[in-house]
Amino acid sequence: MRISICSKKAGLDSLVDERFGRSENFTIIDLDTDIVETIENTAKNDPSGAGGEAVRLLSKYKVDVAVVPHLGPKAEKAMEAFEIKTISQGDYKIVGEILEAYKAGKLKEIVKIKGLTRL
Amino acid sequence: MKIAVLSGKGGTGKTTVTSNFAVNIKNSISIDSDVEEPNLHIFMDMKKPAFKPVYTLYPSIDENLCNLCGRCGEFCNYHAIIPAKNQVIVFSESCHDCGGCKLVCPNGAITYKKREIGQIFSGRSKYDTELHYGLLNIGEMSGVKIIDQLKQSTDSDENIIFIDSPPGTSCATVAAVEDADYAVIVSEPTPFGVSDMKMVVEMLRQMKIPFGLIINKAGLGDEEIYHYCRDENIEILGEIPFDKRIAELYAHGKIFSISLPEYKNLFTDIYKNIIEERRSL
Numbered sequence: 495m496r497i498s499i500c501s502k503k504a505g506l507d508s509l510v511d512e513r514f515g516r517s518e519n520f521t522i523i524d525l526d527t528d529i530v531e532t533i534e535n536t537a538k539n540d541p542s543g544a545g546g547e548a549v550r551l552l553s554k555y556k557v558d559v560a561v562v563p564h565l566g567p568k569a570e571k572a573m574e575a576f577e578i579k580t581i582s583q584g585d586y587k588i589v590g591e592i593l594e595a596y597k598a599g600k601l602k603e604i605v606k607i608k609g610l611t612r613l
Numbered sequence: 614m615k616i617a618v619l620s621g622k623g624g625t626g627k628t629t630v631t632s633n634f635a636v637n638i639k640n641s642i643s644i645d646s647d648v649e650e651p652n653l654h655i656f657m658d659m660k661k662p663a664f665k666p667v668y669t670l671y672p673s674i675d676e677n678l679c680n681l682c683g684r685c686g687e688f689c690n691y692h693a694i695i696p697a698k699n700q701v702i703v704f705s706e707s708c709h710d711c712g713g714c715k716l717v718c719p720n721g722a723i724t725y726k727k728r729e730i731g732q733i734f735s736g737r738s739k740y741d742t743e744l745h746y747g748l749l750n751i752g753e754m755s756g757v758k759i760i761d762q763l764k765q766s767t768d769s770d771e772n773i774i775f776i777d778s779p780p781g782t783s784c785a786t787v788a789a790v791e792d793a794d795y796a797v798i799v800s801e802p803t804p805f806g807v808s809d810m811k812m813v814v815e816m817l818r819q820m821k822i823p824f825g826l827i828i829n830k831a832g833l834g835d836e837e838i839y840h841y842c843r844d845e846n847i848e849i850l851g852e853i854p855f856d857k858r859i860a861e862l863y864a865h866g867k868i869f870s871i872s873l874p875e876y877k878n879l880f881t882d883i884y885k886n887i888i889e890e891r892r893s894l
Binding site for chain 2: 537540541542543544546547549550553568571572575576577
């Protein structure tokens with residue numbers, strides 16, 4: 495089970511990024527082994543379609559669950575196609591806090607209503 | 614001869630200049646290539662234009678032939694096509710219709726579908742001049758295709774064609790000016806005007822298109838634009854003074870040189886300057 499969190503810098507002490515497709519980095523935690531790695535979001539400066547490309551990147555790193563601030567329509571469609579579950583990061587500010595909140599079952603799944611993403 | 618009218622910054626007077634050229638220069642044709650926000654036809658009082666749709670193509674995948682090899686997704690710079698787990702997703706509005714994904718697909722799984730992105734309107738104005746403009750549908754990313762087709766709708770060599778270009782130095786601006794014989798930059802003499810104009814100057818120099826400058830709202834702002842033009846050896850073709858009556862006429866959708874006879878010769882003089890500039894090249 496691998497979970498990704500949008501993060502400004504590397505590691506669990508980093509601030510979270512408030513954008514998904516243009517997030518600076520993704521911190522990926524393997525819940526089975528507790529190994530934490532941070533990957534650079536190579537899609538962040540792309541002129542268009544950064545959301546969809548970022549999802550492809552997460553899929554390459556075998557992410558099962560993505561914790562996200564908000565998703566654009568393209569990223570949303572891509573998450574479905576890559577079969578990655580999306581969860582709202584809520585008002586948490588630190589990557590480590592999000593991880594703890596996720597483990598405690600405090601984070602909400604993103605609910606889709608008529609094509610719009612509601613957190 | 615094609616003369617493009619452009620500016621770095623929006624709202625500096627491209628449409629004012631183009632419409633005044635259109636009514637003062639005989640046998641001229643005007644094109645509004647600012648397809649996101651065309652407004653020349655309002656000033657020209659266009660009567661009953663004929664319109665034709667503009668299409669673009671986007672990829673469609675035959676799932677029976679596709680083996681999700683991923684080459685199309687690697688090729689596409691705009692991430693319009695992304696191979697996922699069990700399917701290939703296509704974002705048709707991001708597609709620039711380059712045809713590359715079909716070329717790189719080893720299995721022949723990609724064909725193209727047609728989609729309307731906007732329209733081209735053609736007709737005659739109240740002043741009996743020929744006029745064309747394009748309109749990009751809301752939500753579309755690129756109007757370049759409409760601009761290219763817009764310019765093809767008038768391919769006569771005998772006429773003088775004025776192209777009202779989109780502001781800035783985007784792909785759309787490049788598409789509008791790329792085959793122009795001469796470019797007229799419209800700028801206001803303010804720090805913002807000069808700063809944005811510099812980008813246009815750089816673009817035109819790279820594209821090797823000769824150009825001159827019309828200063829609009831002259832008297833406003835400061836002297837920086839004059840110093841810049843002297844240092845850079847840029848010809849000032851003419852100046853439109855900062856005149857409240859011009860602004861009022863603009864707000865009413867009127868062409869000011871028709872209502873204010875003292876400006877009658879301004880645009881024919883500027884045009885003469887352009888012809889002379891062209892000759893001296």
